[in-house]
Amino acid sequence: MKNYKFSVLERFLDYVKIDTTADPESISFPSSEKQKDLAQLLVQELQAMGVHDALMDEYGYVYATIESNIASDSVPVICFCAHIDTAPDCSGTNVRPIVHRNFNGAPIILPDDPTQVITVEEHPYLKTKIGEDIVTASGLTLLGADDKAGVAIIMDFANFLISHxxxxxxxxxxxxxxxxxxxxxVEHLNMEKLGADYGYTLDGGVVGSIEDESFSADAVKITIHGISAHPGYAKNKMVNSIKVAAEIIDTLPKEEWSPETTEKKEGFVHPTSIQGGLEETTLNFIVRDHLTSNLAIHEDRLRSIVETIVSNYNGVTYSFEISEQYRNMKEVIATVPFVTEYAAEAMRKVGLAPKVSSIRGGTDGSKLSFMGLPCPNIFTGEMAIHSRHEYVCVQDMENAVKTMVELVQIWVEHKSN
Ligand SMILES: [Zn+2]
Structure with missing residues (x-):
């Protein structure tokens, strides 16, 4: 790719200016119509490149094919995936990206809100980027590198393949x-229409990173049924479900078993919301662990805390509902370890040091893997995501494009007959 003029930065700067904030309150799909603005632009750009089957469906998914250019038909179909929406936690309206060429390590003061300062002390990864080019937002919004860096990388990759x-x-x-x-x-994703054998999401951070292991995740909904009575005549009758729920929360261990006290491969149980009144109070929890079999252990422990407390109150009952959210993609990827190995091999060819790790979260890849598309996550350079300090290094994005170009050739080397 010696003389290739990368288009990834130019594309990235265009894409982040389009507001695609997802709406967690919405029940429609996509959750915000404006996400289709970017989807439509991607279709136009793909068509202009010569990717003629590029289309956006009614849900806002964009599907496109780069046809094989080899005789062998034994090479699996590989899917590259990125998400077009941005996180609702931080504004994504009127994003004004700023390119800081030849970053010198000094604090970056974001001009539209000078109290927003990005420093190497707070963001140690930036220390490794001195001399490279950094893109930030202007202080009032997130940048949207999560995951428009991934989108731009895939688009530049397509542009390279079509022209080479x-x-x-x-x-x-x-x-x-x-x-x-x-x-x-993946709610309305059509796997049959997608028709791929293996996949990669482009939605990771640090250059060289590959994530092929995620949390396994359940949700637990606990409803406490108290006993109501007129407050003036409630003596020895009323049991207030709010107080029972509060006691449950207060009984949770304070030194362990929570997001704020765990790291690495430690699991946790985490109350995310509480609603209720005298008669009925609902507690929502999320349960997380890399080992799926540990989820039941966490859930049993939570249930026994609830049971112990509720049994102290005559006539009070509760329900305890577990629902599956997603599973550790490693369970699928471990059966096809070459998917990760090829990505590492591609990174080494580019001159990077690949680092395979696990994430304390889930990705589209966690769900895709269980839908039949084993799907590790590859770096894009996106950092400090979901915040006004979000940034991305241009050279990281270019290295991701190079990695993808090597990766598709490695699949041919290993799998063609
Ligand atoms: Zn993302």
């Missing part, structure tokens, strides 16, 4: 999804 037919590859499917940030990214 000498680079040999099998059939490639491109996929852009809405609503990843509100946990609904």
């Amino acid at each position: 037919p000498e680079v040999k590859h099998g059939k490639i499917r491109l996929l852009f999804t809405p609503d990843e940030e509100v946990g609904r990214g």
Whole structure:
């Protein structure tokens, strides 16, 4: 790719200016119609490149094909996927990206709100980027590198492949999804239409990182049924479900078993919301662990805390409902370890040091893996995501494009007959 003029930065700057904030309150799909503005632009750009089957469906998914240019038909169909929405936690309206060329390590003061300062002390990864080019927002919004860096990388990769037919590859499917940030990214995805064998999401951070392991995740909904009575005549009758629920929360361990006290491979139980009144109070929890079998252990422990407290109150009952959210993609990817290995091999070819790790969260890839598309996550350079300090390094994005170009050739080397 010696003389290739990358288009990833230019594309990225265009995409982040389009507001695609997902809406967690919405029940429609996509959760915000404006996400389709970016989807439509991607279709136009793909069509202009010569990717003629590029289309956006009614839900805002973009599907496109780069046809195989080899004789062998034994090379699996590879999907590259990124999400077009941005997180609702921080404004994504009127994003004004700023390119800081040849970053010198000094604090970056964001001009539209000078109290927003990005420093290498707070963001140690930036220390490794001195001399490179950094893109930030202007202080009032997030940047949207999560995941428009991934979108721009895939688009530049497509542009390179189309203009370099000498680079040999099998059939490639491109996929852009809405609503990843509100946990609904694959809700209306048509796997049959996608027609891919293996996939990669481009939604990781640090250069060289590959994530092929996520949390396994359940939700637990506990409803406490108290006993109501007129407050003036409630003596020895009333049991207030709010107080029972509060006692449950207060009984949770304070030194362990929570997001704020765990790291690495430790699981946790975490109350996310509480609603209620005298008669009925509902507690919502999320339960997380890398080991799926540990989820039941966490849930049993939570249930026994609830049971112990509720049994102290005559006539009070409760329900305890567990629902599955997603599972650790490693369970699927471990059966096809070469998917991760090829990505690492591609990174080494580019001159990067690949680092395979696990995430304390889930990705679209966690769900995709269980839907039949084993799908590790590859770096894009997006950092400090979901915040006004979000940034991305241009050279990281370019390295991701290079990695993808190597990766599709590695699949041909290993799998063609
Ligand atoms: Zn993301």
